[in-house]
Amino acid sequence: MSFDRSIKIAPSILSADFADFGREIRAIEAQGADWVHVDVMDGHFVPNLTFGPPLCKAIRPHIKTVMDVHLMISPVDQYIDAYADAGADVITAHLEAGPHIHRTLQAIRGAGCKAGLALNPGTGIEQIDYLLDQLDLICVMTVNPGFGGQKFIHSQIDKVRKLRAMIGDRPIHIEIDGGITPETAPLMAEAGADVLVAGSAVFKGGSVEQPEAYGANIAAIRAAAEAARVK
16 A cells, blocks of 8 residues: 555445445446445544444455555454454554544554554644654544534645644645545645545445446546646
């Protein structure tokens, strides 16, 4: 998994057909998805319950790009190895998910995965400075975590600008999760983001029988972002 700052679209399978994940994943990749985003929720850290390591292991053979696993769970450390063994390429944990986030990031890298750190809308960036050398990705939540289809929180645009300046030339992705559409994607790309997670905006209007709608949705988000992105 090499690093570059090109725009990457990461459809969230939270918006896919749960009964047909294999074909859904193959469809979105065939239609231009760069990464596949897996939202793991525990019903405790966030008010929803989704996928465990067995599901990730089951869908891993269908993913030919990048499996991007976002752990919205607490505690998190004891589950890192399970998701790594299930095939995650990137594992992202929330800053508030445990008492020692530096240790968590070390554990993710130690398990052979890229290490991501997620920031909730109300979380500042003051604690990031001393973690940068442990990070491969920072995920900025532009909705409150826990559900798909929420409204984009515009205050996070300035957070992304500040993060981009803080990162400098370090090989760290800035990922945006929540409310991404062709209208909001350029706002985040202009601020410095390069990985855009989109759920309903990718899957709306399509199906595995009519995957061209997925392709059109991905292309629209990508084109809007690329037109505005920081060069």
